[in-house]
Amino acid sequence: MMKPICKVLIVDDEILVRQGIKYVLDWEQEGFQIVGEAANGREALNSLPALQPHIILTDIVMPVMDGEEFTRLVKRDYPAIEVIVLSSFSEFHYVRSTFQHGVADYILKPKLEAGALLQVLKKTRERIPELCAAGEQTEAEATPLDTLLGRMLSGYRLPLESEAEVKRQLPHECLALLGWEPVQPATVITIITTELNQRVPGLVQCVIPGTERPGTTIMLMNLQEAHWPQLLEAVYHLADMLAGQEPDVRLILSRRFRSLSELASVRQESDARLQQCRFFQPEQTLLIQPECPEQETQPPKFNLALFTEQVKRQQLTEAFGDLHQHVDALSRQDDGDVYEFKSFLGNIIFNITNLFSHIRELDEGKYGLFRAIDEAGTAEQAMQILEDYLNRIMELTTSAASTQGGNAKMMKLLQYIEEHYAEPLSLTELARHFHFNPSYLSSLFTTHNHEGFKEHLNTVRTDKAAELLRAGEAPIAEVSSMVGYGDHSYFCKVFKKYYGLSPSGYRRQHYGQE
Template sequence: MLKPICKVLIVDDEVLVRQGIKYVLDWEQEGFQIVGEAANGREALDSLPTLQPHIILTDIVMPVMDGEEFTRLVKRDYPATQVIVLSSFSEFHYVRSTFQHGVADYILKPKLEAGALLQVLKMTRERIPELSEAGGQTEAAAQPLDSLLGRMLSGYRLPPEGEAEVKRQLPYEGFALLGWELAQQAAAITTISGELRKRVPGLVPCVLPGTEPPGTTYMLLNLPEAHWPQLLEAVNHLADTLAGQETEIRLTLSRRFSSLSELAAVQQESNARLQQCRFFRPDQILLVQGEQSVQETPLPKFNLTQFTDQLKRQQLAEAFGDLHQHVAALSRRDDGDVYQFKSFLGNIIFNITNQFSHLPELEDGKYGLFRAVDEAVTAEQAMQILDDYLARIMELTSSAAAAPGGNTNMTRLLQYIEEHYTEPLTLTELARHFHFNPSYLSSLFTTYNHEGFKEHLNTVRTGKAAELLRAGEAPIAEISSMVGYGDHSYFCKVFKKYYGLSPSGYRRQYYGQE
């Protein structure tokens, strides 16, 4: 013979208080079960149709809806539910008003300890006819199915009579778990269970108690194995229907399993899938486990050594382009892990900031970037934070290059051109010599000199040609090759563009002025 479990809901806006209450007692051993928790009265009120607690432990001062209003609404709509108020000494005038609404008792938070809490809980339980000693003890068969499943999720093994009752109410060999996130849970439960029953013959749905995180609901589906195709069709139809009504809903259907001993593990898998769906696929309404696309090959590991070397060589365009492609590929993985994705971005930002430690603007803002990435709710949002950061680096490094003497590499480049202008220089060859990215080198020239590489090389070459023409010794046909032009006619065209005269005209004018 088993005594019915007394279901308890905890309502407090402080996470540490809720955690403390959850672990101060061995709830199951004392005949109680925590079926859920909420951070304010509104959140708790929305969960009551699903959780149906016997006792509510509630704080008084909370955001959104405080304990006083919450208690009034509970006693109005759920008069059989018992409410125990948690308060501090300074809040006693609030507590006094809640007694007018019929609260069972109150406990001062500074005095909250196992013995006092258990005593108040047991006294309150005696006020509930179906749970009191006087109400008699009931068979396991009288226990609600959600209570039995809740005990299994908590790791407790049911006695034989409890297992028999679960088998009686869930008679089929096939199980699956449907999970969803939605603010208004009560209406969703009615809609979802009704739609699935209508389309899947023999389906037995049961909402699991006390699911985490808040706002997430899991419905255990029991059905004959042969009806799995109908279930898949029904869930897809359900997703299409709800998508037109609730744009924020996310659904996940677990893999099939045949034993309730797997229930806790499957729920954890479904939790992870919902989290991934919310982060990587914010526009995808439904994820069916096992139907995600198969990755043909593992994504290559990001080459951090090469990336760091590119940063040292100022090959920013190439380095940041490779990084963006890798992050974009990570965001498209069906097997993506949110924590690993954010950790990768954080490590990259840390490494880049170290490479540009001479820029105080980056060092001062890096912790804000870490926080922003950690708080990003989608992969796209996190990628935008990274892209904005990379664009800022490009802007700062370009400004530094434009400043007089602000880029020692530029000085080396100009000196090299001055010494090797007679050779067939190209931007690609110059970039290869200095281990720069050609596109970065081109933009650096434009920023620093207000002219591109080709224009600067022509300026040097035509200037040297003008010196030779004024010297009057070398034939004009030879001067073009002496300054690096292989095509004499092209040399004449370029020279005239820069000096307004042909080489021969320039020489005649010079000697005519002497």
């Protein structure tokens, strides 16, 4: 005799805690199934109509809606659902209040381990009448279709009798997934299922629990191949209808497939497309995956060398203008990669910050920018972070130029050094070239630059030497002369002062050599 599966929902604002709970037990082996997870009480409450869990594991202290209010609303509206509270010692006064609402038990987070958790879960399962009243049914007969599909979606291989039961309940040759986000009340789910039933003859629908990403509902549809046009028409009609009633809802229809063995891969395709759309086209409310794989378009190339040269020459308007055009083109790609897009922005900020390393404010704030871009929910948000950063650079450089009295002479000096660093430059020769007094030139550097002439020249030369060493072609002695050092030993001494490694050590480190 096989007991029905007990469905569990995890609610905790810490993703590491949720992940820990998911992997602390062999849930299927013990007769349980995690049907979903949520980061706060409000998100969990919205998911209950679709997920229909038997047991909820919930934290107490959470944003948006805490565990105490969530428990009260669950026991009021879904009295059959059992609630187990997760807490720490310091939160026990909150736990005490939840018992007034009828929680089944509590577990202290510091002592959360497999044996204790399983014991509480089994004891709580015994309080649920429908799970304790299992008769002489087989697993396939006792387990609902949505639970079986949820197992398949998570990669679980069904027994032969369960596979046969799934195929019996899905008699048609054509399969597709319909997903929508955010999770909607039961009334919206009813609207969706009713509308599809009315417009697609013989359609079989089943909402699948256990989605890995909270906030999204997935439904499997089974229909005759000949009725696929009616399904497309119905989905378009649904999108128009919901746009007026629930403007925040986004629908995604997968491609057609014929075998349930494709269920997980089709779901992954839909998730990837949904992630792209959510980031690059957040205003789009209906996504229909193409029947044939789309040809991947190559992203436009960005001329980083030209950009770097323009920034070094203080041609910021031109450099940032080209960058804006490139980022805008990346954001408009239909098959754009979210990770690559964010990585590009992060790399640009890293490179620019290095070029303006003398502006301490930029260097200190770069890690906050990396985090902000990583957490950006849309391309527009990420682009705005970059835009604000570039505007700040313009302000700081303009301010610096103003502090220097708009000293065009200083800019010309720095540009000349950048172009002639490999020559035997000295303060006297530079003063002669620009018709300055050497002492005036020395004072000019000290007043209007963050380092003196000698230090600046060494910075430029060692930076160029580092580039050549990374290229890995020229011998170190040759690199020394290429960047303007006639004395090889002096070059090694200066390089180590600026980079903390000898030239050979720097090259080995770059290539990961012992």
